[in-house]
Amino acid sequence: MYIDQAFQLVKMTAGQTGRNPAVGCIIVKDGAIIGFGAHLKEGTAHAEVQAIRMAGDARGATLYCTLEPCNHTGKTPPCTEAIIQAGVKKVVFAERDRSLDDTGVRYMESHGIAVVHEPSDEVSDFYQAFFISKEEKRPFVTLKLASTLDGKLADDHNSSRWLTHDKSRRDVHALRHTYDAVLVGRATYDIDQPKLDARHVSDKVPAKVIITKTGQLKIHGQDQETDQRIIVLSPTPVEYAETILTDDFRPARLLELLHQAGIGRLMIEGGSAVISEFIEQDCFDEIVIYYAPKLLGGTLNNRFYHTVESRMINLRLTDVRRFDDDLRLTYRKGQT
Numbered sequence: 001m002y003i004d005q006a007f008q009l010v011k012m013t014a015g016q017t018g019r020n021p022a023v024g025c026i027i028v029k030d031g032a033i034i035g036f037g038a039h040l041k042e043g044t045a046h047a048e049v050q051a052i053r054m055a056g057d058a059r060g061a062t063l064y065c066t067l068e069p070c071n072h073t074g075k076t077p078p079c080t081e082a083i084i085q086a087g088v089k090k091v092v093f094a095e096r097d098r099s100l101d102d103t104g105v106r107y108m109e110s111h112g113i114a115v116v117h118e119p120s121d122e123v124s125d126f127y128q129a130f131f132i133s134k135e136e137k138r139p140f141v142t143l144k145l146a147s148t149l150d151g152k153l154a155d156d157h158n159s160s161r162w163l164t165h166d167k168s169r170r171d172v173h174a175l176r177h178t179y180d181a182v183l184v185g186r187a188t189y190d191i192d193q194p195k196l197d198a199r200h201v202s203d204k205v206p207a208k209v210i211i212t213k214t215g216q217l218k219i220h221g222q223d224q225e226t227d228q229r230i231i232v233l234s235p236t237p238v239e240y241a242e243t244i245l246t247d248d249f250r251p252a253r254l255l256e257l258l259h260q261a262g263i264g265r266l267m268i269e270g271g272s273a274v275i276s277e278f279i280e281q282d283c284f285d286e287i288v289i290y291y292a293p294k295l296l297g298g299t300l301n302n303r304f305y306h307t308v309e310s311r312m313i314n315l316r317l318t319d320v321r322r323f324d325d326d327l328r329l330t331y332r333k334g335q336t
C-alpha cells in the first residue's frame with residue numbers, strides 16, 4: 001500500500017523533473033507516516049532526502065520508495081548514505097535501477113538495513129521512459145496526433161483545426177502536463193500558432209520546441225512575452241528564443257540535442273512531415289492517436305503518416321479510451 005501511495009507522488013510530479021525520474025518516498029514508523037517526499041526538479045534533493053527531512057527522526061523506520069535509492073554522487077549526494085545516516089531499518093523499493101548493479105542494496109545491507117524489492121507493473125511501466133532517456137541519452141518520445149478516421153490531421157486548406165471533442169482536448173492537456181517539452185515543425189507553428197500548454201487542467205507550461213531547417217522563423221508576439229521556455233532548433237540564431245544551433249536535422253541528432261538541453265519527456269504534435277520523419281527514422285517510443293468520428297477525403301496532404309515507400313511498422317496497443325465519440329489509442333513499438 002505504501003508503494004502505491006508513494007506512486008501517487010510520482011503521478012503528481014511526472015513531467016517536471018527533466019532528465020531525472022519522478023520519484024516518491026514515504027517513511028513509516030509504528031504504523032504512522034512520519035515523512036514523505038518527492039523529487040521535484042532536476043538538480044534538487046531526491047525524494048528520500050525530502051522524506052527524511054520531514055521525518056526529522058527516522059531511526060528504526062521503514063522507507064518506501066518507488067525507485068531504488070541512488071548510490072552515487074551526481075548533482076546531489078547518494079541517498080543510500082542519507083538512509084544509513086538517518087538510522088532507517090528497512091527499505092522497500094518498487095523499481096530496480098539496473099545501472100546500480102545492486103551496489104546500493106549491498107551497501108545498505110552491510111549497514112544492517114533490510115532491503116526488499118517489491119515490483120509493481122504500474123511503476124515499471126512508468127519508469128520505462130526514464131530508463132530510455134538515461135540509457136539512450138535522448139528524451140522519451142511520444143507522437144501525439146488528432147486525426148480523422150481517414151488519417152488526416154487537417155483538411156487540404158489547413159482550416160479544420162479542431163477535429164476532436166472538448167473532452168479529448170482536455171485529455172491532451174492532462175497528457176501534456178506530464179511532458180517537459182512539446183515539439184512542432186515550423187509550418188504547424190505558423191499555421192496553428194499553438195500555445196502547447198496545459199491550461200485546461202493546470203498551470204504547467206512545457207517548453208515549446210520548434211524545428212526550422214532554414215532558420216526563417218519569426219517568433220509570434222504571444223511567444224515573445226511569455227515565461228514559457230521557447231527552444232528553436234535552427235541553423236542560425238532566432239530572436240526571442242533559445243536557439244540550439246544545428247545543421248543536422250536528422251531526428252536522432254535533434255533528440256540528442258534536446259537531451260543535452262535537459263528534456264526528459266518529449267511530445268511531438270506535428271505536423272505530418274515531422275511525425276512522418278520521426279516514425280520513418282524510428283525515433284519514437286509511443287504514439288497516442290485521438291480519432292474523431294469524421295472522414296475528410298481530399299488529397300493526401302496532411303495525412304499523418306506518408307513516406308515514399310511503404311514499410312510495415314508493428315505496434316503494440318497499450319491503452320484504449322473513449323471520450324464521447326472520440327477514441328484515444330496508445331501504441332508502443334514492438335510486435336503484438
Ligand code: AOF
Binds near residue numbers: 039067
Ligand atoms: C533517487 N531518488 O528522488 C531520484 C533519483 O544528479 P542527481 O544527484 O540528482 O542524480 C540523478 C540520478 O539519480 C538519476 O539519473 C537517477 O538515477 C537517480 N534519481 N534517485 O534515489 C530520487 N530522482
Ligand code: ZN
Binds near residue numbers: 069071
Ligand atoms: Zn537519490
